[in-house]
Amino acid sequence: MTAADPDRSMPRADDPIAEVRNLTVAFEMDRGQSRVVDDLSVDIERGEILGVVGESGSGKSMFASSLMDAVVEPGVASGDVTYHPPSGESVDVLELSKGELQELRWEEVAMVFQGAMSSFNPVRTIRDHFVETLSAHDYNVSDGLERARELISDLYMDPERVLSSYPHELSGGMSQRVLIALSLILDPELLVMDEPTAALDLLMQRSIISLLDGIQEKHDLSIVFITHDLPLVAGLADRIAVMYAFEMVEMGPTDELLTDAAHPYTRALLNSTPNLRAPIDRMRSIDGESPDPVNIPSGCSYHPRCPMADEQCREVDPEPYRVDGDHAANCHYWEEAAEAVPAVTEEFDDAGEMGAAATERTPERRSGEPVLSMDDVEVYFEQESSAFSLFSDPDDVKAVDGIDLDVYDEDVVVLVGESGCGKTTLGKTAIGLQRPTGGVVEYRGQDVWQARDLVGDIDIPYEEIRQSLQIIHQDPGSALNTHRRVRAVLETPLKRWYPELDGNDRRERILGMLEYVGMTPPEDYIDRYPFQLSGGEMQRIALIRALLINPELILADEAVSALDVSLRVEMMDLLLELQDTFDTSYLFISHNLANARYITEKADGRIGVMYLGELVEIGSPERIINDPKHPYTQALRWATPELDPDDDPGERPMRKIDIPDAANPPSGCRYHTRCPEAREACRHQRPELVEAEGEEPGYQQAACFREYEDHEYWDSEPITDEDDADSVDSGTGPGTAEADD
Secondary structure (H helix, E strand, O other): OOOOOOOOOOOOOOOEEEEEEEEEEEEEEOOEEEEEEEEEEEEEEOOOEEEEEOOOOOOHHHHHHHOOOOOOOOOEEEEEEEEOOOOOOOEEHHHOOHHHHHHHEOOOEEEEOOOOHHHOOOOOOHHHHHHHHHHHOOOOHHHHHHHHHHHHHHOOOOHHHHHOOOHHHOOHHHHHHHHHHHHOOOOOOEEEEEOOOOOOOHHHHHHHHHHHHHHHHHOOOEEEEEEOOHHHHHOOOOEEEEEEOOEEEEEEEHHHHHHOOOOHHHHHHHHOOOOOOOOHHHOOOOOOOOOEOOEOOOOOOOHHHOOOOOHHHHHOOOOOEEEEOOEEEOOOOHHHHHHHOOOHHHHOOOOOOOOOOOOOOOHHHHOOOOOEEEEEEEEEEEOOOOHHHOOOOOOEEEEEEEEEEEEOOOOEEEEEOOOOOOHHHHHHHHOOOOOOOEEEEEEOOEEHHHHHHOOOOOOOOHHHHHHHEEEEOOOHHHHOOOOOOHHHHHHHHHHHHOOOOOHHHHHHHHHHHHHHOOOOOHHHOOOOOHHHOOHHHHHHHHHHHHHOOOOOEEEEEOOOOOOOHHHHHHHHHHHHHHHHHHOOEEEEEEOOHHHHHHHHHHHOOEEEEEEOOEEEEEEOHHHHHHOOOOHHHHHHHHHOOOOOOOOOOOOOOOOOOOOEOOOOOOOOOOOOOOOOOOEHHHHHOOOOOEEOOOOOOOOEEEOOHHHOOOOHHHHOOEOOOOOOOOOOOEOOOOOOOOOOO
8 A cells, every 4th residue: 555645635725715624515315315525625726727527426516506605405515615815804605694695606706507598587688687797796887787798709709799689599609608708797706617518519618618718817717617528628727626426536737637647536537538539449438337425335435446446445435645746636556546547648649640540441331222311401490480570581490401411231420510500400300200391311212201101102111111210319318208117118119119029028128138238137127217227327228219129220319428428438339339239320410529539430430520501521530530621620620629638729720609590501601601711712602522632541521612623712812800791690699590400
């Protein structure tokens, strides 16, 4: 065992803005006391950005709420949370009266919550929200609104347009930025951000992270940034604290923690995080499950999952061991962790390319009859009429606009892009859940909608098509009937498609599938309700339900995005394992390029990039990740955070952050209003997908004039922001309708 440093505590800050000592948050439950924060102590340095990471349910949000004494009843926070203002006496936040807390909150300590839309009153304008906050704290409203305009402008939005809008008239990214501006309106000293970018796309996440860096310096803020996404905070935080089982198990400077983590959980968390540079075969999920807050293991809370655990770990709860300077870890054997749990971050190559060998997609896999074929598919939605459109025809939202795509036997295609680009609409159209406005969708050469409408020659009946095309939804919690047991949920498709099976046959088939996906012993799960399952277990049930009827293609709509980072690799591996067994093809929807890279590289699949209803690039993951041709794909690549602390993404490769209105997309190349490479030809002509040359193995098509050898693009004038000011407005505003993601 390594000898402990005499100072057995987390490192103390030289100039703390807040000190937390022995913080515990507990809820009394019928089955016992639930401790969701367990005797936590930490200092927050004045002027620093502290990242707090961990799996769902680790206690991150409760820790954040405790900093403002905002734990919801019946939760009770105990211990000491001491806030040190720049001048005046320090205060114990947990001992303040209601009036004193009202003064502390927003003026001294402000918070940005995860769901921006739930933080706004939908019937009041954004201006009203600022006025209400200023008035409640007796601030001068006129001066406050000037500060609001400055903050909104700093966040790359038009102040007057935003202030006059209602919350629903703003996009998700704009709403989140407005909430950040609102949190800063009273010039607080400490800003607590609880998963502030979790619901946003990669581009908006990266943009907000970049903005936060500048805002923190400009307004001299201290920031606590809560997230489950390690790569996201890697380029922002000065220090990172890792939470597991309701306590902080490791804390240190960001570069040290990412490159030389000392706790086996931190190292396992790094290995389980999909990213663009680590070797695919080294990424793996964390075995086991997080502990129950009512029944926390004795000794080290991580010992049931730790490969290093011994009797001491099971009996003695480790206090922090000083690793080096400001780096500490709660592990008896921290010096041996690097050897026991090698980290994938140690294998980043100097060139920043993929660690795994690239494999070229064979022509045979792309030839023959596809399982599913989409030819010039269009899906338009008519906007709802408003008082302003009584005398004019409403614009159509072109959710999908002229897409060709084939999916073959045992194929994997992942569609990526921002919210509103039409990914989900295209996916639902592919499996017959959405009728196309134009174009043809065929299953094994049979027009799906002709079979549905009993029109023309029908070689494959619609019932067979429906059975062969299935879906796994993003949120298994809402996709499963919470009032029905697992047995009933899984029996339903069997009763419909295999009526010849009796009750015993159905039960045996269900038990077999539960065991196959690792839910053992299956008898323990078959009679549970969905709410008695973890997120990963619920997603397995949704997967079993789709596979029980032997489909040929499954639409996996963000099927891993709702899972903890530590479970995503495990779920993607399971999907590929089941593909080998059931000969199933997958059409994935994802906003995460790292997830797309992981599953397509392992499956020899393709990544398709969508933008405003169009497919702008498609190809093998080696080409899309390492040699993107379309400027929009390059922007997605820039926006994907890395685990490498030395990673510098550089300047944002886009002229504007916000996506244009899907009901009124730009003419020509739809990306030209944001593209740094755009020229006058891009305003008027729409590029088609063409084969792209590249040094990486694989294949690639891109819809960009820069891939045309001889085109007037090369002789036309570049577009500047000034030239484009009167073009299609970027962002969303009053009257905007966004396409389905």
